[in-house]
Amino acid sequence: MKKSVYNGLYVVIAILLVLPFVLPNSFYLDLAVRMAINAVIVLGLNLLIGFAGQISLGHAGFLGIGAYASAVLPTHFGWHPLLAMGAGAAATGLLAGLVARPIFKLKGHYLAMATLGLGIIINIALRNEAQWTGGPDGMPVPGMGLFGFELSNDKQWYWVVALLLSVSVWASLNLIDSPFGRALRALHGSEVASQVVGVDVVRYKVAIFVLSAVFASLMGSVTAHYVGFVSPNFADFFHSIELVTMVVIGGMASVYGSLVGAVLLTALPQALATFEGWETVVFGAILMLSMIFMPKGLVPTLAAKFGKGE
């Protein structure tokens, strides 16, 4: 049992190792980096949505806090990028923890509303505090480096992000099989029943929410440094929806589903660019159709079809 759990991880690592040598040019390398970044965010979000059964419609807000911490603190206050990244993650964790306790007494739609509201408030603040954030136009982000070595080209970034992704997959697989993960799955199944067997429901929900928010913040910082620029669109409602869509299309409660969802939806806008003007319509139609015909998501649906559970 234990062995087969890690088989998928080995495949992921193998693909990550081979990929940079088969990609034809830097355009695809850039796409691969962005897919991997999204995959890490989606892994964190899937722990919340898929395993714990809680919705967040404001996750891009947390990405935004991380990204802007990495932009604002080094630019205006001369902080080291790593310190800024840590500060962003700490602030995100604190904010998430602070709002999570009252929020997680709510359920379903109320929770969706609260996280949506939080995300929108963060986005509006980023747009309005122009003296710090550059307002709607965004601002440049200084480079990321350590001990005089600066991450400068896409190849270097690729290896960093590939490492982050491998570690995240490994950590997620372990987390799900830990007592913590089992408690999460239990409260997704039935909150009352898990309470009865002694799971502190609110504490677990707060913990997983904070964890996935911090994941998002850290990856927000990474994205900011990689792209070299941040704008409020990065933290808007639509981006939150994109992230939730990656989770749901790939497959809720599926680690590899998260990866597939992130890869597909990162590539989709590129593929849709050919539809000039119709991108939004086609994107919306794909969302609807995939949810109507595969409500469980791609990976779980295919896994069920070919008779193998994950």
Add this chain to the structure above:
Amino acid sequence: MLAQFLQFLFSGITVGATYALAALGFTLIYNASNVINFAQGEFIMLGGMLAVFFTQIGLPLPVALLLAIVVPAIVGVLVEKLAIEPVKGAETVTLIIITIGASLVIRGLTAVIFGKGTHSMPAFSGDAPIEVLGATLLPQSLWVLGVTALVVVALWYFFNRTLQGKAMLATSYNRLAAELVGINTSWVLFMSFAMSAALGALGGILITPITLTSYDVGIMLGLKGFVAAVVGGLGNGLGAVVGGLLVGILEAMGAGYISSAYKDAIPFVLILFILFFMPRGLFGGKSTDRV
């Protein structure tokens, strides 16, 4: 002082009435199907855009407005038939994604057909402002408030005095029990989507002469309508109306007295406070869970 306060109040209740209509739309669909329809905002946008389009091609105002309500209602029914009914009983997240997909399709098509520009529409009965205690009130505001009030009364009558309305109400309380006494619940679902799209469109039409419209105004209007519905306690009709007015008034007051840059944030700050301190909204009852 008073004049300024009144001015903010007038603009607040005018926008608030639109939120109230949108919130009623959320409430109708939520009651019939437990779905939060994230495409609700697009019906508001569609109402305004179609009203502009139909008047521009020279249709008489009443015909144009009627069409601008009927077409979104048909779109609403299509969304229900094609996208919601096939996935009955799916998880909340799945349903949310489907309605968001629908909203993207509607918004995208509108942009393709009518372009991405901003459109205006003449007020129904002139622009000569009415002076009230030093504040000015637009005639269009009276249209917004009057029609909204009529709609609320009509809805009250429908749900309390007609068989169809009671059937819809019964379904919202207990779907299975309603089916057992012979209520056609799939007709109820159909009606809720048609009515809720029509309500949204009506709000969009009424407010367009004041606020202008474009293909992308639906997102914020819809989200604020959702806030209004939750403020009033999701699923409660009276709550939706009060919630809408409250959100509109607080937004206008906040924009006037605190910061106009943060105007759009005010409804969301409000909803966070309400959810923290009264988790079921202002009018939501207590509920118990089945294990």
